[in-house]
Amino acid sequence: MVMVLPKGVPTLQHLNTKNWTRPDNVFCTEHTQGLFVKCATDPANRGPKTDHVPVLSVLDLTLTNTNPEPRHNFRATNWEKFRETLRLQLNEVGPPTALATDREFQNAARALTRAIQETIEKEVPLCKPSPYAKRWW
Template sequence: MLLPPGIPTLEAYRTKNLTRPDNVFASESLVDCLIRCEVTPQLRPPKTDHFPITTVLRLAVARVPIHVFRNFRQVEWVAFRTALALRLEDLSDPAQPIRTTAEFDDRLCGLMDALQDTICETVPETKLPPFVKRWYSKELDNMRREVNRTRRKAYRLRESPHHPVHADYRRLHNQY
């Protein structure tokens, strides 16, 4: 029990007698984290008979590491292709046939290293906040604006249901 014994937690509505029907239980590991557990009658809301119980625990909150991602949406693809072409020139001739598994593994490692080095050099890094919608993109944002613009036009022309703006709105809304 976290709440010390003998502390009243309820005031009877009619008789105003103080009793203790409420207990606060916790596991043994949580008892070690207890800073204080007390009844706070001054915080009792109106028309209630139970006193609020304030419990303060010392808990360690693990920090989530900030992940750094590569932002492929902001890549200058011309620079990326030229940097990759320069790195691929240093590799062995791709026209030569691969005869052994070891030769295949060597070429694969060289190709992967060239690709990773190019990505590290040309693709900008970004730190995403935890609340960001990672699936959302600028294209979706522009599409949402276009759908809303067409929705307003369709609403203004709601008296003429055969106007082509209604078909445009349905098409854009389904695409979005």
Template structure:
């Protein structure tokens, strides 16, 4: 056990007796990293009977390297198509493919053209570990519209026949 024996962790509400129903267990590997484990009664929140247990560990955590990715949502698709067209005109693909080797060469040209267009016209973005990658500008717009109509519907809640209630319900369902 990580908490020293005999340390009270609870003060009974009526009798004010100090008892120890709470224990702190650690695995063998974690006990070696344990710096301190103690009860801190002065940090007890109001209306609670258990004392907080403060545990400190000496652990090293390797920070994740920030990686950059291509942001395909922010692409100027007209410029991308122009770059791709220019690259395909510069290295035309064969009209007829007669062998596996011809197919491999044509595929390599196509991949080079796509890679060049992606490198030129698709911006890089840094990934934040807290970002919601599924979130989009369309969802943001729908959220704003739903919130605005919700405020208006709440303001007109005394008039249930008002058109804003139907529009709010439809906007909320779309969002």
């Protein structure tokens, strides 16, 4: 935790003694510290018969626009062509064999995954998602 309110800034004036103290603090994480533009007190804005001084925090919360990445549109896929391309990709992998070791299993899984991914890249068209679409979750 990091103290954002500068050291020595009083946040309370006792109503009877008029002594200034600092019981109020402003903490944040190191991650959010860079978002603070200003953190200070405003004694002129103190309400009537109140001893605490308002603490004003100004944060830079600007949003960056991101362009949605194109993704695969499986609805527009020609599945006959997809199956044929996948069949050719799997022929390059070779016929199924018994897997005796963990290494053989890992290699077979990698080859199968690569064949499916390459087929998707070749046969499934890309679409640009609408910036107004909401995610399903």
